Amino acid sequence: MGEYQKAEYYDNAYSKGDYDVSPSEMEMYYIVWTCAVEDIMNYIKYERPELDTIVDLGCGPGHFPLMLKDDNIKYFGYDFSIEAINKGKVSNWKDRKRKKFFLMDLEKDFPSHDNVIYCSFEFFEHIPFDMEILDRLNKGDVIFFSVPSFDTESHVRHFKDKDEVIKRYNKKLDVEITAIAEGQHGKQNIYLCKGIKK
Numbered sequence: 700m701g702e703y704q705k706a707e708y709y710d711n712a713y714s715k716g717d718y719d720v721s722p723s724e725m726e727m728y729y730i731v732w733t734c735a736v737e738d739i740m741n742y743i744k745y746e747r748p749e750l751d752t753i754v755d756l757g758c759g760p761g762h763f764p765l766m767l768k769d770d771n772i773k774y775f776g777y778d779f780s781i782e783a784i785n786k787g788k789v790s791n792w793k794d795r796k797r798k799k800f801f802l803m804d805l806e807k808d809f810p811s812h813d814n815v816i817y818c819s820f821e822f823f824e825h826i827p828f829d830m831e832i833l834d835r836l837n838k839g840d841v842i843f844f845s846v847p848s849f850d851t852e853s854h855v856r857h858f859k860d861k862d863e864v865i866k867r868y869n870k871k872l873d874v875e876i877t878a879i880a881e882g883q884h885g886k887q888n889i890y891l892c893k894g895i896k897k
């Protein structure tokens with residue numbers, strides 16, 4: 700099992716340039732982000748048309764917002780890596796009026812916005828305080844998030860199968876798996892989930 704890493708770890712990883720690619724070159728992650736955009740837009744259209752603000756927790760270097768094409772949706776990305784935030788701003792510069800990036804340690808602070816849809820991709824497995832993050836949501840808030848089945852040196856947890864995902868997050872959310880992105884030889888999965896805060 701990996702361990703919780705400081706901001707410098709991610710600064711170092713992002714500064715090497717390996718992540719300076721388009722979302723479609725990010726393989727499994729591209730599948731997750733594509734399904735998440737579809738889930739989010741359907742949720743707005745069919746269930747909560749008043750929601751117009753996406754808050755991305757642990758946003759990384761801004762791949763997911765590049766896939767948000769709807770001009771009516773505002774996007775706010777939060778991450779504690781300055782490299783991530785700067786890369787997110789640069790790659791999303793064309794849409795800078797509706798896509799904003801902020802440096803924030805989510806262990807200490809939490810963003811405040813109205814009409815929010817939360818999302819968080821490949822973040823909860825990196826932090827010991829995923830349950831505390833969910834405690835910050837209000838009853839009825841929606842969150843789209845993804846977690847993996849595999850370990851790395853920065854994963855504090857991973858999930859054997861989708862039942863383990865449901866078991867953990869069901870404590871705080873009415874949660875369902877909306878898609879599974881399969882990696883090499885079916886050994887690496889990423890579970891995309893939709894949760895409504897209880």
Ligand SMILES: C[S@@+](CC[C@H](N)C(=O)[O-])C[C@H]1O[C@@H](n2cnc3c(N)ncnc32)[C@H](O)[C@@H]1O
Pocket residue numbers: 706709728756757758759760762763777778779780783803804805806819820821822825826
């Ligand atoms: C695997 S990356 C995922 C990035 C992005 N969501 C994506 O899908 O590409 C995990 C991110 O969590 C961020 N992170 C880890 N701990 C954090 C904390 N305490 N506060 C804010 N961001 C944090 C890291 O800087 C990193 O960008």
